[in-house]
Amino acid sequence: MEFADFAYDGKRYIAVGSVDYAPLICISKDALTWEVIDIKHVVTGVPIDESAPKNWYWFTPFSGIGNVIFENNRFIATSSYQFFVSEDGENWTLTKELPMVHV
DSSP states (O other): OEEEEEEEOSSOEEEEEEETTEEEEEEESSSSSOEEOOOTTTOOOEESOTTSOTTOEEOOTTOSEEEEEEETTEEEEEESSEEEEESSSSSOEEEEEOOOOOO
């Protein structure tokens, strides 16, 4: 687990990053103890294969979340090609998925 950025709304801290190349969002009230927020229902990925356990996905390298801010009463987090939004830091929605471009 690796954190890349943090945001604070006056009540809670949000940390973003990656774990095993997958996006990671954590929440804390004191910046000492962290709870991992389950965002599997909003991230996109490709199932590893049919024999893999349910909800196991392969993500492109560097698909962790690199940035998070608190602006206009909501958290906004970004990965390499996705935008996530939350008003409370616990319930996240995928708002925009950008096309991946291979150069």
